[in-house]
Amino acid sequence: MDLTTLFQQLINGLSLGSLYALIAIGYTMVYGILRLINFAHGDLLMVGAYVGVMGVGMFAWPWPAAFGLAVVLTGLMGVLLERGAYRPLRQAPRISLLISAIAASFLLENLALVIFGGRPKPFPAPPVFTGVFSLGGVFIPRLSLLIPALTALFLSLLFLMVYRTRAGRAMRAIAYDLETVSLMGVNINRIIALTFLLGSLLAGAGGLLWAMKYPQVNPFMGILPGLKAFIAAVLGGIGNLAGAVLGGLLLGLLEIMIVSLFPDWAGYRDALAFGLLIIILLARPTGLLGEALGEEKL
Amino acid sequence: MKKAWLNLAALAALALILGAAGQWANEYQVRLLNNMAIYITLAVGYNLINGVCGQLHLGPNAFITLGAYTAALLTLTPPEKAQLFFLTPLQWPLSEISLPFPLALLAGGVVAACFGVITGFPVFRVRGDYLAIITLGFGEVVRVLANNLQGLTNGPMGLKGLYPYTNLWWSWGVAAAAVVLVISLVNSSYGRAMRAIREDETAARAMGIDSFRLLMLAYVLSAFIFGVGGGLLAHLITTISPSLFTFFLTFNLLIIIVVGGLGSTTGAVMAAAVFTMAGEWLRVVEEPAVIGGINIPGVPGLRMVIFSLALLLAILFFRRGLLGRREFSWDACGRFLARLRNLKLET
Amino acid sequence: MAFLQVENLGMRFGGLLALEDFNLEVPEGGLYGLIGPNGAGKTTVFNLISGFLKPTEGRALLQGQDIIGWPPHRIAVLGIARTFQNIRLFGELSVLDNVLTGGHCRGRAAWWEAAGRLPRYRREEKERLARAWALLEDVGLADAALEPAGKLPYGHQRRLEIARALATQPRFLLLDEPAAGLNPQETLDLMDFLKDAQERYRLAMLVIEHNLRLVMGLCQHLTVLDHGLTLAQGAPREVRRNPAVIKAYLGK
Ligand SMILES: Nc1ncnc2c1ncn2[C@@H]1O[C@H](COP(=O)(O)OP(=O)(O)OP(=O)(O)O)[C@@H](O)[C@H]1O
Ligand SMILES: [Mg+2]
Secondary structure: OOHHHHHHHHHHHHHHHHHHHHHHHHHHHHHHHHOOOOOOHHHHHHHHHHHHHHHHHHOOOOHHHHHHHHHHHHHHHHHHHHHHHHHHHOOOOHHHHHHHHHHHHHHHHHHHHHHHOOOOEEOOOOHHHOOEEEEOOEEEEHHHHHHHHHHHHHHHHHHHHHHHOHHHHHHHHHHHOHHHHHHOOOOHHHHHHHHHHHHHHHHHHHHHHHHHHOOEEOOOOOHHHHHHHHHHHHHHOOOOHHHHHHHHHHHHHHHHHHHHHOHHHHHHHHHHHHHHHHHHHHHOOOOOOOOOOOOOOO | OHHHHHHHHHHHHHHHHHHHHHHHOOHHHHHHHHHHHHHHHHHHHHHHHHHHOOOOOOOHHHHHHHHHHHHHHHHOOHHHHHHHOOOOOOOHHHHHOOOOHHHHHHHHHHHHHHHHHHHHHHHOOOOHHHHHHHHHHHHHHHHHHHHHOHHHHOHHHOEOOOOOOOOHHHHHHHHHHHHHHHHHHHOOHHHHHHHHHHHOHHHHHHOOOOHHHHHHHHHHHHHHHHHHHHHHHHHHHOOEOOOOOOHHHHHHHHHHHHHOOOOOHHHHHHHHHHHHHHHHHHHHHHOOEEEOOEEEOOOOOHHHHHHHHHHHHHHHHOOOOOOOOOOOOHHHHHHHHHHHHHHHHHO | OOOEEEEEEEEEEOOEEEEEEEEEEEOOOOEEEEEOOOOOOHHHHHHHHOOOOOOOEEEEEEOOEEOOOOOHHHHHHHOEEEOOOOOOOOOOOEHHHHHHHHHHHHOOOOHHHHHOOOHHHHHHHHHHHHHHHHHHHHHOOHHHOOOEHHHOOHHHHHHHHHHHHHHOOOOEEEEEOOOOOOOHHHHHHHHHHHHHHHHHHOOEEEEEOOOHHHHHHHOOEEEEEEOOEEEEEEOHHHHHHOHHHHHHHHOO
């Protein structure tokens, strides 16, 4: 592989990794607080993408309006999900909560199938996001650069929010010890809803970017990116925001690199992430940056 | 003793019904009955690890795929295989072997069980959400393998033209055997220990229960049942491909055991039967229909919307399912009849 | 040789030294007590001996055999049973099933013998049932045998947990605050029951308890912990007069 291709692949991996990171943040935030894999998180990607398609394609709105609406609606969908499927079960056995998450995920996918049909829809990417850059003779799709840049922007906003505001502090406190915080008179439900909102907003943005990168939208498009982003979150250390970003970038780069170095293995790409997950859980269950999540005290 | 007679009578009744169905049922009804038996088999196996042991295993489809492929590769004759594998020839010993159906079914179960033994070690290093996502990964990994190991699976084209060996006797025979095996295990000291692990694994370990070994036992047994069920399924539909056994199949099994009451074996049996019927009735909503002169186009996906809603509502509001953790038993049946009789006497 | 000999046991959680240089020798059939203020490290001692935690230092010998590093279930099979401070019953199983579960580890029949109801399994299950009923009679829960354990009143749950631990046929029983939440009469009954059980089964016991009347009346030997350190060890009377102990108890 020559240097040019290597460079292109690096950028490619970086942009895929950024998308994983954007989605992984939502998993890690929810897991940090509720110790729950939000199985439906990947499907929020699909919700964002469909709203985008509707806005830009069907109603021919200006893209900033359509995209803004897509992100906001996805955020609200996340909050609705928490209200409807998770909150009623917070005291129930964990297995019920997980099953509820799976049911919610299937419900979203099949509702999309009923509403939009099973045929993949092309995503009409606005011109701002298309085209190629030429960097010293290397051609790079503009989107591949925009994705990491936008991800960096969103994540900075999120980190500001989590580390510099009162609500963010409460969020971190709950992740550390839910019971004590609830005794201190903090409105837990509000903070949990806020966590879902933030994670889902990012998923909405991720969905739009994903749909432009692989320019089509279908009801089941969120499943695989969702699973991989979750694995990225585990790789980085679940519950740890910076870990989710690191894990996402690593997984993205790894996938792209392996496929470009060993083209014969391309067919196994989707199994790679799960192999990685098993290795992490065996070798270092806390992930790269994570600390042991408070084990149950006897 | 009296109960043993009742159980035997129930089996005899089942045999009679099957004999009658073989005589008079039409092809569609027979197919439905076969489906029902296979769902019962799979659900009973799934309930063992998921409901009784309380571990959210999300990979039955992986084991079903393994069983289906193994059994199919073994019943096909060498010339049929040569014809199917025209791109990449089938690996040597398999290309020459051809086994009778029962042996092939058994081999499907054994291969799936071996996969269970190998994967069990990493799986039971973790619990809860992690266990769920790892096992979910198996389905994905097995699908990828089935797509890529051309010389073993014929890749995306899959295997066609299997002989439809699965008849009512085979499917219901296997279902009855699975139900008897699981019920008698669950009602033994081993089943009690498994339920103890579900309730509180730490306390169970303090009582000297080797939770890893028991979970492994349930997991491998369920894998075996999935494998055999997969073999039956393959020889019922006669065409299999990697995309056939998706997470969707696991989801259906999950609905069945939740609605049947997680942990209740007899509940799983009843729910599997109801689910198969409901699936057929609900087919209507996905097919175009004319009601009162108005053309109503079929809505693909609506059936699954209804099923996911059912699962969501069941887990939110009826967490105990149809039977809860209770089991159908002759005693309970007798009590119920006695109550009915008393009611009649009073009125 | 002591029945259980604990040497130089130490446990560190991150920066917190929960237990330091803990030594204890329990003879066969000994009734020993472990007391100390909240957070002293008492439960940690139990978790170390029963295999739920691995100590950062030291060893624990059961009849000369080092059991540190063994998984909890093997330690239980060796004959050390325990209860939990915050009662951990199998809530949805019946009272009887809870006790039967304690007897599972003594069965030798394999799973297929159990599933096939073969003779060896049938014999073992019969014995298990007989023993479980006897235990339930002993703790006075035979009437509630078929109720779910989670539905029992608190005091009964404590007794059931002890019965379940006894069903594993231990030689050494660890009781973590068995009288917590019991009323005075229940506490007295419990004391009688424990003394009786100790004699009947030739059982050694280590009891954590805040109720000083109970430990003083029950135990031959006390160990007092505070902040992970052993303040005093010896016969109850001596320990009670120890100035360091008085200070630790009255100083807060
Ligand atoms: N698994 C654990 N991880 C971290 N710290 C722990 C753990 N278990 C116990 N500790 C800490 O070790 C110290 C001793 O705890 P331990 O439970 O042994 O006290 P105790 O004497 O049983 O107190 P109590 O009377 O309240 O039950 C406490 O400060 C506790 O917070
Ligand atoms: Mg304690």
